[in-house]
Amino acid sequence: MGYRSAIVIAGPGRVSLEDVAETAPGPGEVAIRPAHVGICGTDLEILTGQADPAYVRYPVVPGHEWSGRIEATGPNVAGLKPGQQVIAEGLIPCRHCARCIRGETNLCQNYDEIGFTRPGAAAGQLIVPAGLVHVLPDSVSLLDAALAEPAAVAWRGLGRGHLAPGERLAVVGDGTMGLITAHLARLFSPAEVIVHGLRDGQASLATxxxxxxxxxxxxxxxxxxxxxxxxxxxAGTPAAVQSAIALARRGGRVVLLGLAGSGVTAALPIDTVVYNDLQVSASFSYTSSAWAEVAALLGDGRVRLGSLVTHRFPLRSFADAYQALRDGSAPRGKVLLDVSAA
Ligand SMILES: [Zn+2]
Ligand SMILES: [Zn+2]
Known part of the structure; x- marks a missing residue:
């Protein structure tokens, strides 16, 4: 057993590339060699310490958006073998609490998540429970597959919004979540999908x-x-929430997907919501069924999100990657770390 490079966030503001000892997968576990790891605003919040402490355990190896290949399987793992291209659900549902039994695995009462409370994929090796792994055919690009996690979040949000054929959809937010939502929405045959954003430079990516x-x-x-x-x-800002409410027709639906930061509030225009008979809801993370659907959409090529990747860095250049995510320049899609280039 040797060592593999990993990004380690020891605590708020303390990040470094370290050599971490390889481990063998335990019973029911799979060892994965990550290929690409996307980073997002949540990773920045873990780095700065703004993330809700209930959802992070330091020190942590970040990386909850990734694709890779199986390197080894532990005891009692059936149907998976080294070399397979895979993605895996990051939220680890306990499968026995009341929420899990109803299929609401995003609300599992025993929160545990790869890249938050368990080591994530910004490393040369990742250990995941075999039951959360989705195998992709070799025809799928691992670059497309690296966007599976945010796609599962967007897919669950669209499902919650019950988008129907011929309807008009507005997506508020021109970041990667908004762009992915617009891309996935095509599969529901809407009459129109607009992206309402702050940066004109994102227009070409959106279309x-x-x-x-x-x-x-x-x-x-x-x-x-x-x-x-x-x-x-x-978008996860008070202004975006207010725009979303203003854009809905009478009798329309609003789904909030963005996280704004612990304690951030938005003023709710009460009369607008009531006069317009709005249904306002929210969607947290993803369910296991959303993952299975996204894996199937990636597998048969109906969803190809690789073109959303605009910035790529080797793992060792993580500081540049975080900086690329922080600055507001456009066009900017997904910022990726290439683990193999470490
Ligand atoms: Zn993310
Ligand atoms: Zn549970």
């Missing part, structure tokens, strides 16, 4: 990924109701 058009934030419908059947808020 390449399938949005009908990009609209700069500020172009709100005035005092009357908006015209969208469903609005998915994927």
């Amino acid at each position: 390449e990924l399938g949005a009908t058009r990009f609209e700069l934030a500020g172009a709100l419908p005035g005092n009357g109701p908006g015209s969208y059947d469903l609005v998915v808020e994927a």
Whole structure:
């Protein structure tokens, strides 16, 4: 057994590349060699210490968005073998609490998640429970597959919004969650998908990924109701939540996907919500069934998100990757770490 490079966040503001000892997968576990690891705003919050402490255990190896190949399987693992291209659910459901039994694995009462409370994929080796692994055919690009986790979050949010064929969808937020949501929405045959964002430079990414058009934030419908059947808020700011409510038609639905940071509040225009008979809901993370559906969509090529990757860095250049994520330049899609290039 040797050592593998890993990004280790020892505590808020303390991050370094370290050599971490390899381990053999235990019973029911699989050892994976990550290929690509996406980073997102949540990783920045873990780094700065802004993430809700209930969801992080330091020191932590980050990396909850990834794709890779199986290197070894532990005892009592059937149906998986070295070399297979895989992705795996990051939330580890206990499968026996009341929420898990109802299929609401995103609400498992025993929270445990890869890259938050367990070592994540920003490392040369990753250990995951075999039951959460989804095997992808060799025809799938591991670059496309690296976007599976945010895709599962967006897919679950769209499902919660009950988008129906012929409906008009507005996505508020031009970051990767918003762009992925717009891309996946095509599969529901909507009449129109607009991305409502703050950065004009994101317009080309939005339309390449399938949005009908990009609209700069500020172009709100005035005092009357908006015209969208469903609005998915994927920016996680008070202004974005207010835009989402303003864009919905009377009788429309609003789904909040974005996290704004612990304790952040938005003023709710009560009369708008009530007069317009809005259904406002939220979606947290993903369920196991959302993952299975996303794995199937990736597997048969109906979803290809690799074109969303605009920035790639070797693992050792993690500081540059975090910086690329912090600065607001556009166009910017997903920022990836290439583990094999470490
Ligand atoms: Zn993420
Ligand atoms: Zn559970």
